[in-house]
Amino acid sequence: MADLTSNFIGIKSPNPFWLASAPPTDKEYNVRRAFEAGWGGVVWKTLGEDGPPVVNVNGPRYGAVWGADRRLLALNNIELITDRPLEVNLREIKSVKRDYPDRAVVVSLMVPCTEDAWKAILPQVEDTGADGVELNFGCPHGMSERGMGAAVGQVPEYIEMVTRWVKQHSRMPCIVKLTPNITDIRAPARAAHAGGADAVSLINTINSITSVDLDLFAPEPTIDGKGAHGGLCGPAVKPIALNMVSEIARSPDMYGLPVSGIGGVTTWKDAAEFMALGAGNVQVCTAAMTYGFKVVQEMISGLAQYLDEKGLALDDLVGRAVPNVSDWQHLNLNYITKAVIDQDACISCGRCYAACEDTSHQAIDMSEDRVFTVKDDECVACNLCVNVCPVEGCITMKRVEPGDTDLRTGKVVSAQSADWTSHPNNPMSVRAAE
Amino acid sequence: MDAKALAPGIQPGRLDKAGIEAGFSDLHPALDDHEALVAADRCYFCHDAPCATACPTDIDIPLFIRQIATGTPDAAARTILSQNILGGMCARVCPTETLCEEVCVRETAEGKPVEIGRLQRYATDTVMAQYVHPFERDALTGKRVAVVGAGPAGLSCAHRLAMMGHDVVIFDERPKPGGLNEYGIAAYKSTEDFAAREVDWLMGIGGIELKSGMALGRDLTLERLTAEYDAVFLGMGLGGVNALGVPGDDRDGVVDAVDFISELRQAPDLTTLPVGRNVVVIGGGMTAVDAAVQCRLLGARDVTIVYRRSQSRMAASRYEQELAQAKGVRIICNASPVAVHGNGTVREIEFAYTGDDLTPTGETFRLPADQVFRAIGQTLAGVGLPDLDGRKIAVDGTGRTSVKGVWAGGDCASGGDDLTVTAVAEGRDAAIDIHTRLMEQANG
Numbered sequence: 028m029a030d031l032t033s034n035f036i037g038i039k040s041p042n043p044f045w046l047a048s049a050p051p052t053d054k055e056y057n058v059r060r061a062f063e064a065g066w067g068g069v070v071w072k073t074l075g076e077d078g079p080p081v082v083n084v085n086g087p088r089y090g091a092v093w094g095a096d097r098r099l100l101a102l103n104n105i106e107l108i109t110d111r112p113l114e115v116n117l118r119e120i121k122s123v124k125r126d127y128p129d130r131a132v133v134v135s136l137m138v139p140c141t142e143d144a145w146k147a148i149l150p151q152v153e154d155t156g157a158d159g160v161e162l163n164f165g166c167p168h169g170m171s172e173r174g175m176g177a178a179v180g181q182v183p184e185y186i187e188m189v190t191r192w193v194k195q196h197s198r199m200p201c202i203v204k205l206t207p208n209i210t211d212i213r214a215p216a217r218a219a220h221a222g223g224a225d226a227v228s229l230i231n232t233i234n235s236i237t238s239v240d241l242d243l244f245a246p247e248p249t250i251d252g253k254g255a256h257g258g259l260c261g262p263a264v265k266p267i268a269l270n271m272v273s274e275i276a277r278s279p280d281m282y283g284l285p286v287s288g289i290g291g292v293t294t295w296k297d298a299a300e301f302m303a304l305g306a307g308n309v310q311v312c313t314a315a316m317t318y319g320f321k322v323v324q325e326m327i328s329g330l331a332q333y334l335d336e337k338g339l340a341l342d343d344l345v346g347r348a349v350p351n352v353s354d355w356q357h358l359n360l361n362y363i364t365k366a367v368i369d370q371d372a373c374i375s376c377g378r379c380y381a382a383c384e385d386t387s388h389q390a391i392d393m394s395e396d397r398v399f400t401v402k403d404d405e406c407v408a409c410n411l412c413v414n415v416c417p418v419e420g421c422i423t424m425k426r427v428e429p430g431d432t433d434l435r436t437g438k439v440v441s442a443q444s445a446d447w448t449s450h451p452n453n454p455m456s457v458r459a460a461e
Numbered sequence: 462m463d464a465k466a467l468a469p470g471i472q473p474g475r476l477d478k479a480g481i482e483a484g485f486s487d488l489h490p491a492l493d494d495h496e497a498l499v500a501a502d503r504c505y506f507c508h509d510a511p512c513a514t515a516c517p518t519d520i521d522i523p524l525f526i527r528q529i530a531t532g533t534p535d536a537a538a539r540t541i542l543s544q545n546i547l548g549g550m551c552a553r554v555c556p557t558e559t560l561c562e563e564v565c566v567r568e569t570a571e572g573k574p575v576e577i578g579r580l581q582r583y584a585t586d587t588v589m590a591q592y593v594h595p596f597e598r599d600a601l602t603g604k605r606v607a608v609v610g611a612g613p614a615g616l617s618c619a620h621r622l623a624m625m626g627h628d629v630v631i632f633d634e635r636p637k638p639g640g641l642n643e644y645g646i647a648a649y650k651s652t653e654d655f656a657a658r659e660v661d662w663l664m665g666i667g668g669i670e671l672k673s674g675m676a677l678g679r680d681l682t683l684e685r686l687t688a689e690y691d692a693v694f695l696g697m698g699l700g701g702v703n704a705l706g707v708p709g710d711d712r713d714g715v716v717d718a719v720d721f722i723s724e725l726r727q728a729p730d731l732t733t734l735p736v737g738r739n740v741v742v743i744g745g746g747m748t749a750v751d752a753a754v755q756c757r758l759l760g761a762r763d764v765t766i767v768y769r770r771s772q773s774r775m776a777a778s779r780y781e782q783e784l785a786q787a788k789g790v791r792i793i794c795n796a797s798p799v800a801v802h803g804n805g806t807v808r809e810i811e812f813a814y815t816g817d818d819l820t821p822t823g824e825t826f827r828l829p830a831d832q833v834f835r836a837i838g839q840t841l842a843g844v845g846l847p848d849l850d851g852r853k854i855a856v857d858g859t860g861r862t863s864v865k866g867v868w869a870g871g872d873c874a875s876g877g878d879d880l881t882v883t884a885v886a887e888g889r890d891a892a893i894d895i896h897t898r899l900m901e902q903a904n905g
């Protein structure tokens with residue numbers, strides 16, 4: 028079995044699966060159960076400054092998006108940072124870290140944007156023996172209305188300033204957790220990098236309203252007839268998170284900046300995808316909140332099996348797909364494929380036909396006895412039929428080999444790669460001097 | 462219908478080859494990849510799952526189903542086989558409808574459980590098709606253990622012991638290993654010689670030597686085994702069959718259902734296996750159903766199971782009863798045999814209707830029969846065995862018997878419910894206890 032031991036910015040854990048800062052890591056009881064179940068590490072739920080504890084709503088704090096069979100695709104929450112006294116959390120962190128020295132224990136922090144506030148809390152965290160801190164610049168509800176969380180994460184100058192304070196007043200590794208509620212994730216990541224962050228983690232939750240109660244005419248979750256936007260997480264946000272992680276990983280000016288991947292990691296495969304796009308480890312919340320801590324066992328066995336099959340070490344996986352994340356303009360326009368329907372696997376539902384005939388390129392033929400075939404002279408290889416087909420592997424895209432003719436254009440497929448930058452229709456195309 | 466089908470007496474070839482093959486094909490065909498993903502998708506990954514609690518071998522069912530759902534059936538198989546090395550056979554023969562699937566929360570919700578048995582088969586078939594044994598042996602201990610009986614209990618015990626570094630010799634009375642997996646269950650549950658293939662695959666762990674044709678009490682004694690080996694595990698099942706004990710029960714055509722099934726399982730060509738036109742099976746358990754259904758599949762015209770109590774008390778599961786009825790077997794309940802009539806050969810069998818307390822109602826009836834099967838339970842055979850509890854070897858929770866250094870499990874041991882899966886669990890648990898005991902001795 029592959030060795031899953033992880034070393035993320037010097038923080039060691041038996042596997043790269045950490046629980047994200049969230050309700051599952053709010054107290055010692057949960058964290059001990061998580062470690063017993065096999066989690067490699069936790070980021071303890073965000074601590075605030077000493078003083079009167081944070082107050083939460085007393086009505087529902089979660090909303091949900093479901094798929095078929097009521098599968099939970101996303102959660103949204105309006106919970107704030109920990110509402111337990113600072114001293115209690117610190118004592119429990121110390122106790123857990125003492126008993127689980129091989130697991131990663133990182134402490135999430137969110138205090139007001141003053142140097143004194145950060146200067147005060149850092150030594151207290153250091154005293155617990157925790158492995159590092161994560162700066163919560165991402166929480167998009169409640170705390171952001173008070174100038175913390177996402178309110179800081181949306182201003183790169185603040186990120187840099189606070190990160191600098193943390194590095195100045197503590198020797199602990201510092202991870203900066205980023206909010207996705209911005210236009211370009213690279214700006215806050217650069218700010219964290221400039222401030223001396225050891226790593227960034229992303230994404231935090233996305234501003235969202237999951238649904239509207241059509242009797243009360245109020246967003247859900249509804250508190251006494253009103254609702255507020257919450258932060259969305261879970262499988263539905265994974266594509267957004269993957270893109271943001273890759274944007275940072277492929278930025279030359281942030282080369283080597285470690286990333287902790289967060290956002291909808293539910294299976295070993297999700298984790299492997301984040302890691303291939305540059306994440307050094309992953310953090311999980313919704314999968315644990317949906318299925319319990321035991322879900323990590325599948326992540327461990329699956330990732331180990333995958334690495335074994337590929338003959339890769341864990342570190343080999345990290346960033347392996349980054350060189351292949353490109354811009355549209357560099358994609359090979361001479362790479363031509365056609366959809367192929369496996370007639371043995373086809374169950375004749377006709378969804379591919381409806382999708383293609385009504386909304387795409389009229390490239391699928393339907394016979395009177397419901398046999399569906401691709402018209403190669405019409406197919407533009409959009410992939411929609413593959414995406415709507417309910418049978419995995421039934422429709423696939425097959426390459427038209429160089430030298431063969433693309434029946435749609437009547438042209439022989441070139442073996443040469445050619446992209447938009449050199450295309451004759453591109454007024455900006457770059458051509459060799461005549 | 463050709464004349465063969467209606468011919469009286471016990472005749473081979475009542476059905477042609479095609480008819481036989483159709484009947485004896487896989488009862489639950491394997492799931493393909495798409496079916497497996499759809500079936501796995503229905504699992505809710507319950508906490509402290511009822512299915513896993515119901516499994517005698519404690520397989521982590523939600524985990525293995527999630528591993529299938531996430532495209533790692535190999536890992537799923539490992540999850541199954543680490544608890545139950547005969548997970549492949551159990552996937553085929555377990556009465557899942559009274560174990561894991563009965564308590565599935567989707568049975569509660571929709572009356573349709575997750576297809577746990579078939580998913581288990583999907584995972585284990587995937588691994589077995591790779592012809593690589595998935596486990597390795599620990600460092601060798603130099604200890605030797607004798608296992609009597611190469612059935613589910615003995616094989617499970619031997620494999621776990623071999624895995625833990627001990628050398629094992631299995632003694633079995635029959636020419637082939639597998640016990641009831643090879644000789645006892647209905648052919649349509651173990652197609653394509655699965656029982657034999659599974660034993661071959663299991664032996665891939667190494668360190669297990671099989672000595673067939675060796676019976677306890679005939680070729681071996683417990684004294685010799687305990688003297689020559691560091692520990693002994695008894696898992697030889699039940700060798701004897703209960704008698705009917707009614708006048709005429711020695712007539713020709715009255716036979717033991719287990720012998721018939723055994724002969725059927727070993728027959729190279731089922732068109733040559735004779736079966737009666739009118740068959741009566743006496744009993745209410747899985748053996749009765751397996752015998753009755755297979756008689757129908759061989760072409761017997763009328764097959765009747767007669768059970769002495771009410772249908773709800775039959776040991777065969779509801780699913781098995783319905784399977785029998787779907788195959789055209791009639792089930793008569795609350796009737797006990799009183800006499801077997803005929804002139805040398807059975808011609809009729811007479812029953813008395815009884816209440817649930819077995820008191821005769823005074824009313825009797827006769828069924829025409831040219832073949833009668835006894836399926837009214839088996840008994841432990843042998844002398845010089847450890848102390849008994851009732852009619853089986855007395856064991857404690859870890860399989861220890863009254864004789865020091867001797868463990869027992871499976872059908873020959875007390876407790877349990879005579880299922881393959883229970884035998885596997887008992888063999889495994891005894892192996893773990895044997896290991897603990899041997900290591901304590903080794904470390905003084």
